[in-house]
Amino acid sequence: MLEKGGCYGRCPIYKVEIYEGGYVKFYGEKFIDKLGIYEKQLDKASYQELIQKFKDANFYEFKDNYESMIPDAALIKLSYHDKKNPLKTISGKSERPKVIKDLQLDIEKLVAAFDWKVIEKKVEEKKPKENQEQRIIENQLIIEPENGVVFSRWIADMKVKYGVRIIDRLANSNSFWVITFDSKKVTGAELLKIFKDDPSIRNVEYNKTVSPR
Numbered sequence: 610m611l612e613k614g615g616c617y618g619r620c621p622i623y624k625v626e627i628y629e630g631g632y633v634k635f636y637g638e639k640f641i642d643k644l645g646i647y648e649k650q651l652d653k654a655s656y657q658e659l660i661q662k663f664k665d666a667n668f669y670e671f672k673d674n675y676e677s678m679i680p681d682a683a684l685i686k687l688s689y690h691d692k693k694n695p696l697k698t699i700s701g702k703s704e705r706p707k708v709i710k711d712l713q714l715d716i717e718k719l720v721a722a723f724d725w726k727v728i729e730k731k732v733e734e735k736k737p738k739e740n741q742e743q744r745i746i747e748n749q750l751i752i753e754p755e756n757g758v759v760f761s762r763w764i765a766d767m768k769v770k771y772g773v774r775i776i777d778r779l780a781n782s783n784s785f786w787v788i789t790f791d792s793k794k795v796t797g798a799e800l801l802k803i804f805k806d807d808p809s810i811r812n813v814e815y816n817k818t819v820s821p822r
Contacts, residue, residue: 619777622638644730
């Protein structure tokens, strides 16, 4: 079972349950295209391959919880049990071991597939569209870290220096983060320049809001 919790922004919130034999049930709660309850049946080979990955990962040898230095990020829970062992759940964020993140990714690939059958669809309420214009949010930046950067360590360092904290993640599959900062320590323009010169950051720009014109 994979459970993805909420964050301060629009992180997808959902739960996936995979049963013995390959029956899969999906519960989409917020900020995802599949809202409601869905189901699918994995073919025998795909199901056995997924189970083998959990066995090869030695799932029961890992800690139950990995503390995070990023309070704004979504909490992720991955659960598994077999006929010999009870249910074990591993909880955490970006600090979890790579092998656990890889297992999560395998389940996320199932979520991204199109062969789901609707059991109970939930419709998200949307506001009427209006003529809109973009406006810079001067106390928010969008950053993309370079590959290989230990983001939790970097963000902890920036928190001490500039009061930086995460308020959103733009896309679940990409490392684009919306951050804010302590305006008593640094201005948006100053921090923008600092991050542009920072080798740990690939891209940085102001966040923008869309408002009626």
